[in-house]
Amino acid sequence: MTQVATTPPRGIMMTDMAVAQVKALREKQGKDLCLRVGVRQGGCSGMSYTMDFADPSSIQPTDEVFDYDGFKVVCDPKSMLYLYGMALDYSDAMIGGGFQFTNPNASQTCGCGKSFSS
Template sequence: MRSERNEDLCLRIGVKQGGCSGMSYTMEFESRENARPDDSIIEYNGFVIVCDPKSLLFVFGMQLDFSDALIGGGFSFKNPNAYTNLWLW
């Protein structure tokens, strides 16, 4: 999806209020130049992930996975520090 857009994009992950557990994960592409000075920036295999300080407390230790299976596919957030695993479609 990132390669379809001709921009220098990073993936911003975070949390917001909502969902069945009171919190839900967010994920969106944004221009790399929009990263704020207090954001944590993680580079992995040429991919840049950005996270704000408040969200970092909730996503620390989390594993992000993707499955293209017809049933149960999508992004999966597996966080050993959370009560349940959350899904983002």
């Protein structure tokens, strides 16, 4: 019987394209930063996604931290309730390109894909 190696599931998953794009954007900042992902009230569907670079010193003990080959993705516990299992992808397509969120917790998503309701 062959045993299949599995990696533990991550609360926030990122495709290779998303990681590469975020790392390229971070390089332009000229600092060693992490990516903070979260949600806030607003947007056309009730809640909108947030993404911003943050100094690693801002990571709180209660934050969830996911490591992607040395690059840290951070999420606060309240946002993690809405984002657990989300996949972040990136496309460089001229129409519909940019970051795309696939969130299994969203019961409804707006047309732009940047907000949702649960």
